[in-house]
Amino acid sequence: MKKSLMNKSTLKILSLLIAILIWIVVKNIQDPMLVRIITRIPVTIVNESYLASNLEIPLLIDGQDTVSVKVKGRESVVKGLKREDFRAVADMTQIVSMNTTPRMVPVKVTCEGLAESDISVTPGNIQVDIEEQTSVEKTIAVNTGDTIPDKNYEVGVLKANPEKVTISGPASIVNKIDRVVAMVDVTDRKESSVEIPSELRIYDKNQDELSEKQLSYLDLKDIRDNKIKIDAQFWKVQNKITVKASYSGSPKYGYQVDDIKLVPDTISLAGTDEALQKLAEEGNTVEIPGNLIDVTGQSSDFEANIDITDLLPENTKLVRDLNSSVIATVKILPYNSRDYELSVVQIQTENIPSDLALVFDQDKITARLKGKDEDLDKLNLDAVQMKINLKDYKAGEYTVPVTVTLPDGYELVDEITVKVKLVAKAQ
Structure with a gap:
């Protein structure tokens, strides 16, 4: 038993x-042991503050900032591993020596699900540069890129919050920083006041944006993840604002200012609700002051190119894509004279070559006439006779003098010409 x-x-x-x-x-048959090599795993520096007391900062060497690993484990674990599953760090507290060249730091690689003994790293030590740490203070510009607000609104105010930033890091990177830009998307915006998130971009003196790796070495004081807020205001658009002008001085003796023609004579403005309300109360008018159009000593027509930007009411601006220039054409006439617009249809033609046809390049011409005020007021334009002689002209474009016959009591101040084309009749 x-x-x-x-x-x-x-x-x-x-x-x-x-x-x-x-x-x-x-x-072992269903889930065998497997060995894999995974390359180009990026190395990250940790514990940089170990050098901070000496105002130094470590940098990885381009081309020598990755490692390879050989891993072993069950196929079910190892086969699906990717480069992103590994974390490779160079711990500055473990630096081999500060007195050797090059300076080497051990690299430690970890991966969730694998024991350290199952991971072999190549190279085991990685080279670092030790640079002087410096800092620079930069204002933050705001850029909307290709984005635009709602069609009835304009960007009124864009203010970065904060408006400046202190950037610390390796001297080789910090010293070549040129500008800091906050990119903001204003697509279809129309709020009177709003806070918009923005991401900072840093550019060097060649206007190239710093790489992600370069940014990783920088510290932006009081800013996390390179992100800030933009305080934005969007202003409503008001169309058909009239532009008026006055002048200063006196023309030459015997001459007078007849008219000032403005191009454009209306503009579109955007502004705060308060500014647009005040503008409406003033007749929706912008005035060009006389000191910008001085007629002193003038005896003929002239033009003045005026930048209207500084003449706009407070808290208003021109709408996008609108030229800020206003062209003022000032007509200077002798006393007792006036300009009249005449149709080219009134022009009689003589001696047009038989094989050519006449085409006028303009619809109207201006005749400047002198006479008594009462006669100028009652001039019958149909009584003005005009004539051109095209003898000896060939096919082409010409500016031809016009012979003018006026009723009694009127005098032609300036000679008149007209632009014409002579073309083959088949054309």
Whole structure:
């Protein structure tokens, strides 16, 4: 009986061992051990503050800032591993020596699900440069890029919050920073006041944007993840604002200012609600002051190019894509003279070559006439006779003098010309 019990215990142990052996065999067949090599795993520096007391900062060397790993483990674990699953760090507290060249730091690689003993790193040490740490203070510009607000609104105010930033980092990077720009998307915006998130972009003196790697070495004081807020105001657009002008001085003796023609004579402005309300109360008019159009000593027509930007009411601006220049054409006439617009249809033609046809390049011409005021007021334009002689002209474009015959009591002040084309009749 005792012998039988021993045999049964032995059989149970043997069965257990056989089961374990079978499990191991099956496991190795279904999920075998596997070895893989994964390359170009980026290295990150940690504990940079270890050098901060000496105002120094470590930098990785381009081309030497990645490592390869050889990993071993079950196929179910190892086969699906990607480069992003590994974290490679160079801990500055473990630097081999500050007195050697090059300076080397051990690299440690970890991966969730793998023991450190199953990971082999190549190279085991990585070279770093130690640079002087410096800082620079820059104002933050705001840029909307290609984005535009609602069609009935303009960007009124864009203010970065904060308006400036202190940037610290390696001297080789910090010293070549040129500007800091906050990019903001204003697409279809029309709020009177709103706070918009923005991401900072940093540009060097070649106007190239700093790379992600260069940015990783920089510290932007009081700014996290290169993101700030933009305080924005959007102003409503008011169309058909009239532009008027006055003048200063006196023209030459015997001459007078007849008219000032403005191009454009209406503009569109955007402004705060208060500014647009005040503008409406003033007749929706912008005035060009006389000191900008001086007629002193003038005896003929002239033009003045005026930048209207500084003449706009407070808290208003020109709408986008509108030229800020206004061209003022000032007509200077002799006393008792006036300009009249005449149709080219009134021009009689003589001696047009038989194989050519006449085409006028303008619809009207201006005749400047002198006479008594009462006669100038009642001039019958149909009584003005005009004539051109095209003898000896060939096909082409010409400016031709016009012979003018006026009723009694009128005198032509300036000669008149007209632009014409002579073209073959087949054309």
